[in-house]
Amino acid sequence: MKPLPYTRKKEILEMLKRNDFLDINQLSQKFNVSYMTIHRDLKELEDEGMVSRIYGGAVVSDSVRSASDAPAPSADLTLEERFRVCQEEKKAIARAAAAYVEDGEIIGLDASTSALQMCPLLHEKRITVVTNGLNVALQFSDSETVSVMVVGGLLRKSSLSLSGLRDQELLQHINISKCFFSATALSFEKGMMELNYEESESKRELLKRTDKLFVLADHTKLGASAPYVDCTYEQIYALVTDRWPNASQRQADCLRNFEQSGVRVIYGTQV
Numbered sequence: 001m002k003p004l005p006y007t008r009k010k011e012i013l014e015m016l017k018r019n020d021f022l023d024i025n026q027l028s029q030k031f032n033v034s035y036m037t038i039h040r041d042l043k044e045l046e047d048e049g050m051v052s053r054i055y056g057g058a059v060v061s062d063s064v065r066s067a068s069d070a071p072a073p074s075a076d077l078t079l080e081e082r083f084r085v086c087q088e089e090k091k092a093i094a095r096a097a098a099a100y101v102e103d104g105e106i107i108g109l110d111a112s113t114s115a116l117q118m119c120p121l122l123h124e125k126r127i128t129v130v131t132n133g134l135n136v137a138l139q140f141s142d143s144e145t146v147s148v149m150v151v152g153g154l155l156r157k158s159s160l161s162l163s164g165l166r167d168q169e170l171l172q173h174i175n176i177s178k179c180f181f182s183a184t185a186l187s188f189e190k191g192m193m194e195l196n197y198e199e200s201e202s203k204r205e206l207l208k209r210t211d212k213l214f215v216l217a218d219h220t221k222l223g224a225s226a227p228y229v230d231c232t233y234e235q236i237y238a239l240v241t242d243r244w245p246n247a248s249q250r251q252a253d254c255l256r257n258f259e260q261s262g263v264r265v266i267y268g269t270q271v
Helices: 006-016 026-033 035-046 062-069 079-083 087-098 113-122 132-141 197-207 247-261
Strands: 051-054 057-060 106-110 129-131 147-150 153-154 159-163 176-182 185-187 191-194 210-216 230-232 239-243 264-268
Touching: 006 057, 006 264, 026 035, 026 057, 035 051, 035 057, 057 132, 057 197, 062 239, 087 113, 087 210, 087 239, 087 264, 113 132, 113 176, 132 147, 147 197, 176 197, 191 197, 197 210, 197 230, 239 247, 247 264
Parallel strands: 106 129, 106 176, 129 147, 176 210, 210 239, 239 264
Antiparallel strands: 051 057, 153 159, 185 191, 191 230
């Protein structure tokens, strides 16, 4: 059976990381699909900043190849494990971010623990939430004012998220005012990044329908790196983070670069 498009693209990217160059004909034979199918896959990966196409094939992009240059998370943590990391910082970030949600809006929330911290603060808002997180959707099950749209995909048990969007036709009919997304890592040079390809793909699809992206990132994410790029800094409207008195030079440089580029930096305050 032929792999699904998002699975095939993930495998192509992993192959490119291990090889200097891959030929389209070689990939076509491996996946038993046409030359044009691989050509479209490579075009999509190039549009996502993952690869660079050259005559007859492709090479992995410099940003992906150099991802190991910066500190990176060592594992894709479970939901419970992530809840224990920077709890107070995430609560402060959630309060600051929730203040930007207005009645009547359609907003996007990912399945992150930072987004989960926002949910109680939005419970009485008259809004529609679009999410790939089952955990997020359940937070509004008893709200009389919040409508929820869950976009489908494969279940990631570690995060209770649906990734590798299958219901893209639904998104074509939605205009999202603001997305509030966390990230595995964030840097000015490489953008917002994930450890998981399917999770990154889901975010990229949602961002295509979004007016403003608010990135929720505690100080541990700043200046770090991960394999898969959700978006570059140009797509970020605001960065919501915590004030960390012992910030490293790398973290301070990251914040300064975002501010100087025109990205709004919003600080959450712990109580």
